[in-house]
Amino acid sequence: MAHQSIELKSISPLDGYKLLTNLVVPRPIALVSTIGADGVPNLAPFSFFMLGGSNPASLMISPTLTGKGLMKDTLRNIRETGEFVVNLVTREMADDMNQTSRNLPANESEWSWTKFAALPSSMIAPERVLESPVHLECKLFEVVEHGQGPNAARYVIGEVLMAHFEDSGSGLIARLGGPEYVDLGTVESFELQRP
Numbered sequence: 001m002a003h004q005s006i007e008l009k010s011i012s013p014l015d016g017y018k019l020l021t022n023l024v025v026p027r028p029i030a031l032v033s034t035i036g037a038d039g040v041p042n043l044a045p046f047s048f049f050m051l052g053g054s055n056p057a058s059l060m061i062s063p064t065l066t067g068k069g070l071m072k073d074t075l076r077n078i079r080e081t082g083e084f085v086v087n088l089v090t091r092e093m094a095d096d097m098n099q100t101s102r103n104l105p106a107n108e109s110e111w112s113w114t115k116f117a118a119l120p121s122s123m124i125a126p127e128r129v130l131e132s133p134v135h136l137e138c139k140l141f142e143v144v145e146h147g148q149g150p151n152a153a154r155y156v157i158g159e160v161l162m163a164h165f166e167d168s169g170s171g172l173i174a175r176l177g178g179p180e181y182v183d184l185g186t187v188e189s190f191e192l193q194r195p
Contacts, residue, residue, distance in 0.1 A: 013151045014067070021047075022177030026184070029175055030061050031087040031097050033126045034077035036106070041118075041127065043100045043110040044074045045089070047175035048153075057160040058141065059086060062153050069149045073106050078156055082140040083124040086158075087132035090171040091183045091190075096131075098192045113195075123161045133166040 008016045021027075030049035034042045044063070052058030061084075063075040078084050089097045096114035104110060111118065118127035121137050128135040138158030146153040171185040179191045 013149070017064075017151050018178075021175075025176045026174030026182050027176075029089045029097065029173060030059075031089050031093075031100065031129060031132065032061060032063075032074050033085045033087060033129060034074055034083070035081060035126045036073070036077045037080040038107070040107055041109045041111055042073045042077055043114070043116070043129070044072065045097050045101055046074075049086070052157060057163075059136065059138065059158055059160060061086070061156050061158070063156065064154065065150060065152045067150050069152070071154075075143070075154050075156065076106070078140055078158075079143065081125065083126055084138050084140070084156075084158060085121060085124070085126045085128050086134075086136040086138060087129040088134040089173050090131070090133060091173055091185070092171070093129075093131050094173055094181065094190070094192060099195055102195050121162070122164075128164065133172075135164040136160050137162040137164075 027047040028049055030046045032044055032046055046061045046063060048062035050060055052060055063072045096116055099113040100110040102110060102113060117130040119130040121128055124137050138160055141157045141159050144155040173181050173183050176182055179193050180189055181192060182189045
């Protein structure tokens with residue numbers, strides 16, 4: 001079997017991003033709710049998301065810098081407050097989740113573009129997404145910066161303080177490459193174009 005080889009430093013960061021996101025699949029989606037120091041709630045999806053350890057329980061999201069090398073609202077909010085909620089996403093939530101990927105001004109909340117209902121958290125200020133079957137209330141442990149400029153990684157390591165979940169937990173979706181997603185309950189793929 002022949003393999004194709006690409007030294008990632010020889011291609012643009014955007015091309016490297018596209019290559020890796022098409023190779024590392026499926027990726028679960030963290031719909032992250034935060035609140036800024038100014039009190040504006042934020043809701044944004046991230047497929048650069050994984051579990052960490054269990055002693056203490058931890059997870060990681062990576063809100064990479066924007067294509068212009070700027071910090072996303074989610075990262076700014078987590079740095080300011082030290083709190084965030086990871087809400088997992090079902091097929092029924094997919095269209096509204098997609099709406100939260102809009103590039104909005106920092107003083108405008110993505111919640112207003114969805115039909116999601118907010119549910120108070122038990123231990124932290126950011127609210128949970130009622131429609132989600134799983135909510136993980138987290139406090140910031142550390143932000144690890146890797147790289148500078150467009151699409152550079154910012155690894156947010158969070159300690160999970162409280163987990164809320166429905167018994168079924170089925171019907172979650174995951175990200176494939178580009179606009180492709182998969183329903184993990186039915187194993188059917190579908191597409192969502194970013195708004």
